[in-house]
Amino acid sequence: MGLFKRLFGQITPGKNKVRILCIGLDNSGKSTVINWLKPKKAMAQDVVPTVGFSVEEFTKNGLSFTVFDMSGQGRYRNLWEHYYKEVGGIIFCIDSTDHIRMCVAKDELDALLEHEELRSVPILFFANKMDLPQAVGPVQCVQNLELSKITDKPWHIAASNALTGEGIDEGITWLGTQMGRAARAK
């Protein structure tokens, strides 16, 4: 029975719907990451700064994703916490070339980690813009944001280049596995 359920569960549409929140500072490449995940036809040619937030739905790895792409601008950041409820996973984009604002990213991340609603929600970090010469590696990002101190949530960091899609699939696969595991545990 369990085997059947698992097999059919994978292909039944609408069964494994997950909500994902995509956050990060402005200009870190959130919308570009989401754009890459969309099917080829739906991809936007150029990405503009998000105002407020936008919702994208697509299917990947047998999971039906509903992604809330939040705006990262300072004035919209207080919207983030209103969407923390019933979230299956979080994508946190880091602009690995923006050294000066690492402290701001860390501050926002710390506020997120302390939030009640997000207990044991998996977090996927994208160290984005890896193609640029001044980018720092994912290891450096882990040190700057003190990610090793996160103990109550599963997390993963992937170096990415959202323009070419490098590293994004790897990260999403990890997130899918984590969320699938959490769904079965329920």
Add this chain to the structure above:
Amino acid sequence: MAQPAPMAQPAPVTGEQVMAAARANEERKARSIWLHAWHDPVAGLKAYSPCVRMADISGDRDSKLLVAGSDRKLKIYKGTSLLSENVLLDAPVSICTFYPDANRPKLPSVAVAAGSNIFIYRNLRPYYKFPLPTLPVSPKEAAAWEGMRLGRTSIAEAKVALAAARESGVALTSVSQELVAADDEASAQQLVDEHKDLPLIRQTVCTCMEVLKREMEDEDAVSMLVVGTESGLALVLDPSGSTILVNVQLPSPPAFMAVGGLFTVDYRIVCACRNGNVYSIKNGELSGSVIELESMPCGLVRLDKSILVGCMTNVVHSFHLKGRKLYSIYLPAPITCMQLLAITKTRSIRALLVALSTGELRLYNEKHVVATLQFNEPITAIRFGCYGREDSALAVVGESGALTIKMMQRLADLEASTTPPGPPPEQDVPLSIPKKTKLYVEQTQREREQATEMHRVFQRDLCKMRLATARAYVKIITDGQGPMSYSAGSALRLTAQVQGLGPRFKIKLELQNSGSKVVTDMSATFTYNSMLYRLKKSVFAVPVLIPGLCYRLDADVEYVDENGGGADAIRVMVCSPKSSLPALSAIVNMPVSEGLFSQY
């Protein structure tokens, strides 16, 4: 019938809860509102606040930091790296960025005020030089140079003439000043040869520079430069920076300027001048209201409708724009720089940043400190604004040339009201009052019912006690047991004093008649333990005691006990021949005597 709703009882508050809440509040306050972004201890900057600005000079929404150092270098930082370094022609006084036109893409020009010129850079390339207007040359000076040019007067004569002109209060050109100061003839001759055929120019220098928006408040709206000069002029240039639109003469050279409003609508330029006064220019007219400071200004910030002036006496005064004084902030150390902290996009905050010579940076909301930051060296420049993509960044230049970038937390609490002045939190801790016992209740009941009775009993006992006291007092003063006597028909007073360490002492008696009648035939005598003491004379006759006079009697006492170390009381009695009771008596407690000298 509906039951009356039970009264909502407030949850019992324990002392621990109150104190824990107070502590949590303290901790929240103590946590810094500043995030540390970057620190470069070897940036080697030598700049003051007017020479540090932040602006998006490349139009990519990534704001840069411009620092015009007194080493004549214009350094531009992007993120954590130095983007470019330009050489300046003169030591800069101030640096400003302004938008000369509304063309897209909107790129600001950079204006550097240095010496008597304003250098304008576009795309980081020198674009235009605006020379400050020249000042009139006095006829005396012109005549002296004319004489030299025509060879009518010698250089020495011209020097004397110029020196005399300077003495009489004429402002000389820099060339003439140099000539007057020239020591030897050769250098003077060289100076005259160089300059005698050139027109005489008296130049002024720039003291401060700010930016005024022309018709819109937008960040990238067309704006114009406002320049203060050493000759006491305040100039408003047109947006291209080539012509003077407004020219106002101030009574003194401005040291600091604060600009607000729009040029085409309504604008105000507040100038803190070197004579210690703050003048205000409204729409091109010098306003009549002058703020006179008690000491020299060392910083000026305009905060909405108020002006904040930092003084050399470690005070920041706040004035209304019209000149009325609002409040003062007293600081523990001299002010090194002051800066406005304004956040407009995410929320509306306007506060004052003050850097002290101790390296402390304080943030004041109104007159309350909302945050402090300690640096380990004195600060020479601070600038708050948009840096990189962060809107609330703070750039700090230290005395050693170190550059520090801090960023304000998005949700930083800058409200002054979070620190309520008033009683400490301990006051809200409830006292541990014991429970009311049955006995206590009965007692209170009795007190309430028989209050009159109890009061009467208390009053009667009080009267009895007073009577007993009075009787005892009368008994003492009549039986000669005390130092005061009224028995001999007159009031006598006796004081006795012991002097000496032993074995020889002296008892000094003072006998005074404080009555009005003369007392006669009194005698003073001593009773003592003859095993211990020996008196040369133990009876003193006092034939007459005149009222008001003080009679002194000295009795020599010798301690005679060979064992030593003992002491006893000696009783002094003043007797009258009419009575068997002594009139007065006093007990002299003798001190423990020093041992006898051994006699060999």
